[in-house]
Amino acid sequence: MAETAVLQGRAGTSITAADFDRLRRFFEAASGIRLADHKRELVCGRLAKRLRERGVDGYGAYLRLIELPAETAERQMAIDLLTTNETHFFREPRHFEVLRAELAERLARGQSSGIRVWSAACSTGEEPYSLAMTLDEVLGRRPWRVFASDLSQRVLADARRGVFSAQRAAEVPRPMALKYLLEGTQEYAGTFLVDAEVRQRVDFAQVNLMAMPAGLGPFDVVFLRNVLIYFDVAAKRRIVQAVLQRMAPGGLLFVGHSESLNGVVDGLRTVVPTVYRKP
Ligand SMILES: C[S@@+](CC[C@H](N)C(=O)[O-])C[C@H]1O[C@@H](n2cnc3c(N)ncnc32)[C@H](O)[C@@H]1O
Structure with a gap:
């Protein structure tokens, strides 16, 4: 052209x-x-x-x-x-099984108090709330928190409300939907609200992955999924290194199914493909 x-x-x-x-x-x-x-x-x-x-x-x-x-x-x-904000609840369900196993193991070892999880490109909130429901199921009322961030203020505003269209409920495993989703009535008909206890455990803030504040973290688990695909290799490396600096030793880093870190950073242990452990 x-x-x-x-x-x-x-x-x-x-x-x-x-x-x-x-x-x-x-x-x-x-x-x-x-x-x-x-x-x-x-x-x-x-x-x-x-x-x-x-x-x-x-x-x-x-x-x-x-x-x-x-x-x-x-x-x-x-x-x-x-920005492209496509997301859904329990996207890549295998990741949530790996997280569940990790939390159960930490619980068994007596290292489950104060776990901090970061959803580093959280979009409209489906990912951080899926994380919070999983944490609540395994750790219950013990202290844990989810920090959720994105570049877009529009998606953060939606995420903070925690109101989703009723069709989205089908993405949540049935027992968890029954436990954590409240069906909307009257002007909220056709929507659902995520349970208040779970919502209160999630903090939202704007963070640009290319300019992360120094005081973030340390996190035990980071979901950095379906966002690295938009960056070139140099930017990917910069982002992953900055994320790793904000993770606790032994922490788990999850990336999207098409976002392998091979050739991006060295020294991480692969737990299963697309899930890495910081040494
Ligand atoms: C496709 S969504 C992924 C959502 C979720 N992580 C998932 O896997 O379902 C990508 C998100 O990355 C955000 N994003 C793009 N560039 C970013 C940046 N520089 N810093 C932080 N977030 C960014 C977009 O606003 C968008 O919400």
């Missing part, structure tokens, strides 16, 4: 190659993720509605808007719209 070509977005708005490049630089600086050329149409589709809401005429104008120092909230909104 020629440099000057424009691409029609789903909403009829078009983006020039030059504006797509500017937008790409903006998002890469904010998230560490470089949008591939084939994401151009996707980007148009995701931002078109926002352009209409702000009444701006085209992507060039929108870029000028988000570059204004006072437009912090709009910049965050653009970042929120550009």
Whole structure:
């Protein structure tokens, strides 16, 4: 496609190659993720509605808007719209079996007090609440906490509410659904709420994996799943090293099924594929 070509977005708005490049630089600086050329149409589709809401005429104008120092909230909104947030409860169920076994073993060894788990790209909350339900089942009322973070403020706001559409309940194993999900009534019909005891054990905060605060951790378990795929090898290495620094010795690191750490960092022991132990 020629440099000057424009691409029609789903909403009829078009983006020039030059504006797509500017937008790409903006998002890469904010998230560490470089949008591939084939994401151009996707980007148009995701931002078109926002352009209409702000009444701006085209992507060039929108870029000028988000570059204004006072437009912090709009910049965050653009970042929120550009992130991919697909997730579900108990995604990759094998991981939750491995976690359960680890918790049971620590319990048997008398090392289960104060366990801290981090869901490091938590999206709309399904992952941290799946973790919290698992911890509650094995450790009950002993002290434990889940820390859940993401770059997107929009998904964090959804996650904090802990309200999900009723269809999502099917993703939760039946005995846990009965124990931890409360069916919504009246204006909440068609939704469910995660049990308050479980919700209270989960803390949410915005953390950019490319700029992690020093004071985080140490964590005994980290779920860093289905986010490394968006980064190049150098960024992946930087993120995994920073995560490892925030983990306790002997801690477990879980990555997504297509995110092997082979060739990314050395010195980790593979527990099962995609689950690693910090020495
Ligand atoms: C596909 S979701 C994965 C959700 C969950 N971990 C799972 O496996 O189901 C990826 C998440 O990573 C977040 N993300 C992208 N770049 C990030 C960054 N630089 N720092 C923190 N989170 C980021 C996105 O906002 C999105 O919610």
